[in-house]
Amino acid sequence: MTTTIKDLGEIELLNRLKKYMRYGQIDDDLAEIKTLNKSLLINTDLLVEKIHFSEKISNAKDIGWKCLTTNISDLICSGSENIISFTVGLVLPSHTHWEWVENLYEGMWEAMQEFGGEIIGGDCSCGDTKMVSITAIGEKKQPRLHRGNAIPGDYIVSTGFHGLSRLGLALLTSEKLPSEVQLSSQLTNKAISTHKRPYPAIKALKALKECKPRSTSWRAAGTDSSDGLIESIRGICQSSNCQAVLSKTSILKDPDWPEDSMWDEWILNGGEDYELILTLPREWAEALSKELKSAQIIGFIKEGKPNIFWDNLEPINIEKSNLFQHF
Amino acid sequence: MTTTIKDLGEIELLNRLKKYMRYGQIDDDLAEIKTLNKSLLINTDLLVEKIHFSEKISNAKDIGWKCLTTNISDLICSGSENIISFTVGLVLPSHTHWEWVENLYEGMWEAMQEFGGEIIGGDCSCGDTKMVSITAIGEKKQPRLHRGNAIPGDYIVSTGFHGLSRLGLALLTSEKLPSEVQLSSQLTNKAISTHKRPYPAIKALKALKECKPRSTSWRAAGTDSSDGLIESIRGICQSSNCQAVLSKTSILKDPDWPEDSMWDEWILNGGEDYELILTLPREWAEALSKELKSAQIIGFIKEGKPNIFWDNLEPINIEKSNLFQHF
Numbered sequence: 052m053t054t055t056i057k058d059l060g061e062i063e064l065l066n067r068l069k070k071y072m073r074y075g076q077i078d079d080d081l082a083e084i085k086t087l088n089k090s091l092l093i094n095t096d097l098l099v100e101k102i103h104f105s106e107k108i109s110n111a112k113d114i115g116w117k118c119l120t121t122n123i124s125d126l127i128c129s130g131s132e133n134i135i136s137f138t139v140g141l142v143l144p145s146h147t148h149w150e151w152v153e154n155l156y157e158g159m160w161e162a163m164q165e166f167g168g169e170i171i172g173g174d175c176s177c178g179d180t181k182m183v184s185i186t187a188i189g190e191k192k193q194p195r196l197h198r199g200n201a202i203p204g205d206y207i208v209s210t211g212f213h214g215l216s217r218l219g220l221a222l223l224t225s226e227k228l229p230s231e232v233q234l235s236s237q238l239t240n241k242a243i244s245t246h247k248r249p250y251p252a253i254k255a256l257k258a259l260k261e262c263k264p265r266s267t268s269w270r271a272a273g274t275d276s277s278d279g280l281i282e283s284i285r286g287i288c289q290s291s292n293c294q295a296v297l298s299k300t301s302i303l304k305d306p307d308w309p310e311d312s313m314w315d316e317w318i319l320n321g322g323e324d325y326e327l328i329l330t331l332p333r334e335w336a337e338a339l340s341k342e343l344k345s346a347q348i349i350g351f352i353k354e355g356k357p358n359i360f361w362d363n364l365e366p367i368n369i370e371k372s373n374l375f376q377h378f
Numbered sequence: 379m380t381t382t383i384k385d386l387g388e389i390e391l392l393n394r395l396k397k398y399m400r401y402g403q404i405d406d407d408l409a410e411i412k413t414l415n416k417s418l419l420i421n422t423d424l425l426v427e428k429i430h431f432s433e434k435i436s437n438a439k440d441i442g443w444k445c446l447t448t449n450i451s452d453l454i455c456s457g458s459e460n461i462i463s464f465t466v467g468l469v470l471p472s473h474t475h476w477e478w479v480e481n482l483y484e485g486m487w488e489a490m491q492e493f494g495g496e497i498i499g500g501d502c503s504c505g506d507t508k509m510v511s512i513t514a515i516g517e518k519k520q521p522r523l524h525r526g527n528a529i530p531g532d533y534i535v536s537t538g539f540h541g542l543s544r545l546g547l548a549l550l551t552s553e554k555l556p557s558e559v560q561l562s563s564q565l566t567n568k569a570i571s572t573h574k575r576p577y578p579a580i581k582a583l584k585a586l587k588e589c590k591p592r593s594t595s596w597r598a599a600g601t602d603s604s605d606g607l608i609e610s611i612r613g614i615c616q617s618s619n620c621q622a623v624l625s626k627t628s629i630l631k632d633p634d635w636p637e638d639s640m641w642d643e644w645i646l647n648g649g650e651d652y653e654l655i656l657t658l659p660r661e662w663a664e665a666l667s668k669e670l671k672s673a674q675i676i677g678f679i680k681e682g683k684p685n686i687f688w689d690n691l692e693p694i695n696i697e698k699s700n701l702f703q704h705f
Contacts, residue, residue, distance in 0.1 A: 054475065055472065093463075093513075099469055142509060173422050182505065186422060
């Protein structure tokens with residue numbers, strides 16, 4: 052019996068490919084190249100039509116914005132706000148309208164105006180399905196946030212709300228909502244714009260740097276919540292070989308978010324929110340939650356086999372968070 | 379009427395995208411990043427199934443080898459034999475066998491054993507068609523070979539035979555040959571292996587560096603012949619704003635290559651041969667053709683609107699060389 056990659060799943064597929072690679076992007080968000088006086092961070096992300104984007108709900112400009120900002124978020128959640136450059140690999144069906152391509156690049160351009168960086172090259176080819184492959188390069192900066200940097204005693208900090216992008220997707224696709232409630236127009240507008248135009252947590256990264264107490268070193272763990280809040284914490288626990296204890300009541304919700312607990316699933320596993328999920332020494336975590344209004348301490352790290360619990364010791368079903376497995 | 383990218387063609391598409399990019403890979407083979415003490419060369423290439431490779435004629439190991447070596451060739455023809463790293467973006471249908479993926483990486487591994495570099499990261503996703511997007515990074519070295527570096531008076535040097543890969547493709551697909559001739563088994567074997575396992579011109583680059591006369595500067599124009607011998611010279615003329623005059627009798631053929639002139643087309647426009655096409659000051663060109671047995675002076679550069687002529691002043695139809703336009 053031969054094994055298909057569907058049988059393996061994405062995580063196992065990447066695991067099997069590890070032997071061909073230097074430690075880097077598989078265990079963390081990106082890879083790194085040392086030069087004499089400067090280290091660069093390199094990140095490659097693919098966006099495939101119908102898997103990562105759909106023209107039914109996003110126009111080409113939004114897709115261009117999203118292609119770059121998902122990459123930029125990986126640089127930011129690794130500690131770099133100095134975005135240097137991008138290469139763009141583009142596969143397009145030959146009947147694609149030029150206008151679509153132009154708008155795609157316009158959207159990328161808008162993202163570069165906001166976050167920096169420039170497109171330095173790329174390649175394009177014909178193909179049945181639209182596909183964008185972005186390689187982003189940034190300068191390594193202090194603190195170099197790694198998923199594997201958490202240690203027992205760290206506080207877990209989320210830099211913003213979750214669930215908005217998932218709600219935006221549901222509204223754009225007329226999906227049934229978790230329960231019948233009246234949503235405010237502020238919430239629906241914010242949710243749709245969060246989904247269409249994700250905004251990497253550059254302000255949170257800057258605040259993190261500015262508020263570091265002198266008494267602590269630069270060590271901090273970090274990732275982004277692009278695959279969901281719980282999945283990002285699972286990633287930190289896995290790479291740092293530790294457990295997380297979360298306080299349900301501390302996880303901030305948008306002021307307009309429905310009270311109904313049926314809606315919690317989207318906060319925990321909705322994905323595509325691009326907030327920073329950090330684990331920090333207590334002093335630093337407290338300083339950040341003072342400095343940055345949207346930041347909140349949501350739990351702590353303890354010793355143990357990688358796992359996540361609520362503070363009533365109820366385990367969190369992390370098997371469920373395979374929403375972002377693409378095979 | 380809307381314009382499709384098929385209407386535009388690849389060259390016009392890339393031209394229209396130029397405004398979004400720093401001068402770099404579109405006008406040359408790759409892009410460059412300056413760091414304080416070291417400059418890096420970055421190159422992104424896409425390989426799409428049925429466009430750039432076919433499983434009917436190449437196995438996964440050969441495809442893996444080809445994915446990296448086509449990228450490596452772009453670094454080498456830009457002057458860098460110091461290959462640092464690669465990122466790999468991989469799109470695969472979910473029914474793909476793991477064995478296929480493993481063999482793909484085995485082929486890449488073999489290429490890295492031969493030419494250096496390591497895979498430092500990447501991404502993978504599901505998709506209908508297999509696609510490999512490679513970003514290769516190398517260290518900038520002297521001479522930085524640019525397509526745009528040619529000046530009138532330069533000699534044009536080819537570092538090896540052309541047409542072999544095209545013949546290999548024809549043999550592998552049982553395509554009709556240009557004329558009925560008896561081919562030696564040496565030639566058929568060499569042609570098939572050249573097509574399946576392209577070998578970038580690293581030895582030629584080393585010879586070029588070693589034989590530079592003290593009297594000349596490091597300025598040299600260069601590209602690889604991956605899109606065909608004539609196309610590579612067209613690229614140099616275009617980027618350097620000059621003309622090329624070629625001597626038909628100087629273009630070396632494999633000793634076993636058929637004498638019949640019907641076969642010349644494959645030498646001129648066959649493609650995928652990965653030799654270096656250089657333009658050099660006379661002394662350097664002569665030194666290289668002495669140092670490297672396979673190198674041959676095949677013409678010279680003169681002033682004028684970009685064009686290519688035979689030495690009897692007959693123009694070469696360069697419109698024909700759109701074999702490698704992928705839309």
